[in-house]
Every structure is written in C-alpha cells, then in structure tokens.
Amino acid sequence: MKEASSGVSVQWIEIDEESAGQRIDNFLFARLKGVPKSHVYRILRTGEVRRNGGRIQARERLDTGDLIRIPPIRLASRDHDGVPEAFVRARLEPRVLYEDDDLLVLNKPAGMAVHGGSGLSFGVIEGLREIRPEARFLELVHRLDRDTSGCLLIAKKRSALRILHEQFRNDEVKKVYLALLAGPWARTRWIMDAPLKKNVLQSGERMVRVAREGKPAVTEFRRKDRYANSTLVEARPVTGRTHQIRVHAQAMGHPIVGDERYGDEKINREFRQLGLKRLFLHALETAFRHPRTGKSTEAKAPLDQDLSEFLDILSR
Structure with a gap:
C-alpha cells in the first residue's frame, strides 16, 4: 500500500492485493481509528472520499491498483476514542492462544461483545486494533455471542480472511x-x-x-x-x-x-x-x-x- 501523504493533510493510498476485495467503509474504519463511524459515512456520502478521481459508495469493494483519496481528518485522541487501552490490554493480551503473521486465536472473555454497536462503544475487534496500532489489518473471521467465552479467530491479512471465510462457509x-x-x-x-x-x-x-x-x-x-x-x-x-x-x-x-x-x-x-x-x-x-x-x-x-x-x- 503506497501513501503520498498522511496525518491531517489529504491522504492518497494505492490499494495493494492484500487490501483488495474489502468494502471501502470497512477499509476506512480500520484506517481511521478514533474517527466515529458516522463521520466516515458522511465523508463517503459527500464525495470527499474518491476512488480514481470518482465517487465511491460505502458498500463498494476495492480493487488492486485503486487510488483512494481520504480528506484531511484530525484523528480523535486515544484518550477519547471510546476504548480504554489499559483495561483492554490487560483483558485481551493474556488471552491470545495462537498468533502468527496471518491470524490470531483469542480466548474471548465472557461478557465482551466481539464488536461495538447497539449501545456498546467497543468490543473485541476495536480493542485489538487499539492495542495493536501497528497492525494494518485486523478483522473478525466469525462471531461468538457476547456471553460465550473461548476460541475466536481474527484475520491479520485480507487473504487469510477470504480463505478462512470459505472454510467456515463450507463447514x-x-x-x-x-x-x-x-x-x-x-x-x-x-x-x-x-x-x-x-x-x-x-x-x-x-x-x-x-x-x-x-x-x-x-x-x-x-x-x-x-x-x-x-x-x-x-x-x-x-x-x-x-x-x-x-x-x-x-x-x-x-x-x-x-x-x-x-x-x-x-x-x-x-x-x-x-x-x-x-x-x-x-x-x-x-x-x-x-x-x-x-x-x-x-x-x-x-x-x-x-x-x-x-x-x-x-x-x-
């Protein structure tokens, strides 16, 4: 993924094979940590995010070689992004069961949802993105109910996510x-x-x-x-x-x-x-x-x- 600019200036990002195939809204959520989802959808809706010079809808998927323009956005402070880093790190880091460059398996704690929403400011995936800021890609492979504990798979590469999704679909x-x-x-x-x-x-x-x-x-x-x-x-x-x-x-x-x-x-x-x-x-x-x-x-x-x-x- 090649970038010509970053920070609060305009970002130009060229999509590589690893990022291809995902929806633009999910790509932006992972890229713009700390930015409310409502704001991400607003810059998509108003056309401030561009693909190859043209507008792109939230549900559209990215292709290798696409050039994405992201407008200047001042990211929220880590103290105000809704994810208490120290709490999440203590809760999740000791529960990593397996990890390599492609995926990790977490022993999900009971009582913690796999993702935020429905009144929850954060879940497992938002927590992992907070404590692993260097990770370019972290996505849930499947889900567990909030009150269920145990093995939860997280993909660290888009290619891994696609292959694991196929395995789940085929039981x-x-x-x-x-x-x-x-x-x-x-x-x-x-x-x-x-x-x-x-x-x-x-x-x-x-x-x-x-x-x-x-x-x-x-x-x-x-x-x-x-x-x-x-x-x-x-x-x-x-x-x-x-x-x-x-x-x-x-x-x-x-x-x-x-x-x-x-x-x-x-x-x-x-x-x-x-x-x-x-x-x-x-x-x-x-x-x-x-x-x-x-x-x-x-x-x-x-x-x-x-x-x-x-x-x-x-x-x-």
Whole structure:
C-alpha cells in the first residue's frame, strides 16, 4: 500500500492485493481509528472520499491498483476514542492462544461483545486494533455471542480472511464447545438435526427458532459428566447457524444453564443461587487449515476459572 501523504493533510493510498476485495467503509474504519463511524459515512456520502478521481459508495469493494483519496481528518485522541487501552490490554493480551503473521486465536472473555454497536462503544475487534496500532489489518473471521467465552479467530491479512471465510462457509472448521445443560440425561450421544430460522421481534431483538422452512442445522452433543440436576456436554456444531447450540439445546428439552434468551427462568434462578453468574457455554477447541500453509492448525481455550469452580461446586 503506497501513501503520498498522511496525518491531517489529504491522504492518497494505492490499494495493494492484500487490501483488495474489502468494502471501502470497512477499509476506512480500520484506517481511521478514533474517527466515529458516522463521520466516515458522511465523508463517503459527500464525495470527499474518491476512488480514481470518482465517487465511491460505502458498500463498494476495492480493487488492486485503486487510488483512494481520504480528506484531511484530525484523528480523535486515544484518550477519547471510546476504548480504554489499559483495561483492554490487560483483558485481551493474556488471552491470545495462537498468533502468527496471518491470524490470531483469542480466548474471548465472557461478557465482551466481539464488536461495538447497539449501545456498546467497543468490543473485541476495536480493542485489538487499539492495542495493536501497528497492525494494518485486523478483522473478525466469525462471531461468538457476547456471553460465550473461548476460541475466536481474527484475520491479520485480507487473504487469510477470504480463505478462512470459505472454510467456515463450507463447514470445514472444527468447533467444540463445552455446555452445561439443564437436567440429567442418560444417553451418551445425541445428534440434533433441526432447521433453524431467524426472527426479528418488534423490539428489534433477534431470535432463532426451529422451523421446517429454516436453514439446515446439525449439532452433535456428547456427554462429559453428569450432576444431580444438569449434564456437562461437548457440543460439536456441524453447521454454523446463529445461536445454533443454544436453540438446539432448548429444542431437546435441556436448555443451556444461564441462558437468559433461550433457557428456563426458574432453572437459571436456581443455578444463580448456587453461584453461576453467566451463560455456561465455552468455545473449547477449534481446528482449521492454515490459510497460507494449508497445514492443520488447532487451538484450545482452557475453561474459565469461574466455570471450573462452578463445576467443583456441582461435584461437591
């Protein structure tokens, strides 16, 4: 990527192969850290951002060799960009499980969204961009629910993102979760094959339900341990639908303990009294083909201390 000018003057950026293929708005978000998204969309809308001398719409994708003009913008101070750097660094840096020049795997903390929005000033991806200012490219490969902890893949190159996205689309990425289901069950293995459909409520909340007209969804559940009123399982989603494990667990009659959206309120209250303060769902393992070498790459996220201690309580 070649630049003729930077800072608060006009920037001219020539798009290289690594940056080609992404939308101009996403390119600018990563480039103009600290600038509100509303301002980025305004300079696109008013034509202050130009591609090869002409206007460009926010949804248009970049091509190799494009010459992008970015108008003078005074970047927001690091103290006022909405991301508390010291807090984020302490929260995320110790949880990096694997990293190389192409990608990193993070043990995402529970309670932290993968990205900002919907009233949140920042999430994991904004936090990583803050503590890795030298990184030219950082993008989420997939998502985890805010209350779910565990393995989260972040691409550090556009080429890596494209290849990993393809693996996810083709259901080639191995994913193993640990979940605590309400109620005991005697079977050791359960394959849930039920199509899922997204619904948006009047409140704007997104819900998923089992529906004949939905998209195919398959989850394999394997029993790990049994307790008096719950069962610890490995959940292996064969497909990758939104809220798949949570909805399939609910449809089996054994919702995930602590699930405020798809769970049982009475059961959740009972487990809160025992000390569980969150959804018991953790992305334990992931395995994929490395986007550059093609070699099988694995990462495992240890169970968070609060969940491990809660299992000790159940055992006692």
